[in-house]
Amino acid sequence: MYRASRLDGKLDENTLNFLSSISEDKEIAIYDILGSQAHTLMLFENKIITKNEASKILSALEKLKKENFSIKSESEDIHELIESLVIKKAGMQAGGKMHTARSRNDQISLDIRMKIRDDINILCSCLLDLIETLVSLAEKNQGTIMPLYTHLQQAQIGSFSHVLLAYADALFRDLDRFYVTYGRVNESPLGAGPIGGTSLHIDRQSTAKMLGFKGLIENSIDATGSRDFVAEYVGQISILMTNLSRIAEDLIIWSTSEFSFIELSDKFASTSSVMPQKKNPDILELVRGKTAQVIGYQMGILSNLKGLPSGYNRDLQQIKISIWPASKIAISSLLVINAVLKTMKINDQKMKMAIDSGYSIALDIAEYLVKKGIPFRIAHKIVGL
DSSP states (O other), X not given: OGGGGTSOSOOOHHHHHHHOOHHHHGGGHHXXXXXXXXXXXXXXXXXXXXXXXXXXXXXHHHHHTTOOOOSOOSSSSHHHHHHHHHHHHHOHHHHTTTTTTOOHHHHHHHHHHHHHHHHHHHHHHHHHHHHHHHHHHHHHTTTOEEEEEETTEEEEEEEHHHHHHHHHHHHHHHHHHHHHHHHHHOEEOTTOTTTTOOSSOOOHHHHHHHTTOSEEOOOHHHHHHOOHHHHHHHHHXXXXXXXXXXXXXXXXXHTSTTTOSEEOOGGGOBOOSSOTTOOBOHHHHHHHHHHHHHHHHHHHHHHHHTTOOSSOOGGGGGGHXXXXXXXXXXXXXXXXXXXXXXXXXXXXXXXXXXXXXXXXTHHHHHHHHHHTTOOHHHHHHHHHO
């Protein structure tokens, strides 16, 4: 549809497939519709379109909320597809005015920000659930004594509760990072146009308010061409996944027959196709593996951004490919680790036996000698002999 204004003929199939982002854009279809509804209302409020035209556009958009958007389309992206469907339903005289004072450049930035806002809310809810589980387990295991490790060697004696609260503290920082990121994401780019705004009298504050944004991205170049907020968001997911991966690694080690500190529920383990005795922590191993995948997404985003000139460039289309799966992986990882923790069995006797067979109290003995007046370095040498 857009090509008809300037270029002759249709794109050939291979070129369309190369250009198209429809398969990724299904994730933001609902946000594109909501943004279009707000934009239409603003156009009517500012007497750019009539009440009848606005009514036809809004009616068509509302019907599209129930649409199952097919990845087979001659449209390059979800914006073009939705506009073409609105025109089909509302007619060119009304539907053809929906895109007035707007560009795909501010449109896609809007859609991404709205999607990320919702994903952050889901992530924070899942994080709070996991933290609650950890605190509850910690409360129940204040008296569960276990060896604490550095370099995967026994270091000191501590409690299982202490370890669980260490996880909770790290996840609280993740929660705080998402909270701060949400504030930067929650600014509207709509109305910035392709790069330099519009000559028409519009009200950017009105659309921002309708869509729940706290304010505007004032600079139109920044609003349409910047994706640092995406890099920040996926970066926070990368840190979260790294924390979850370390938790998963601990649980994997502790569930081995050599440690047996915990036993995973059968619901969160798998067996071997040939070795009947195996109970493999595949779920936790996949958390580790998917962490590497998310870090790869972050590197892809930064690599994409580093060489771009100011303003919108089509390269930015490829960033969407990294956002949606990163969100899904983080949400699913939070859910499965929470379930693993809730259902695992804790073998406190095995933890105690590990302490009894090691030298975890060596530092305590050295510090006892210090209390008797012996210099620490000498006490360290005496205990180490």
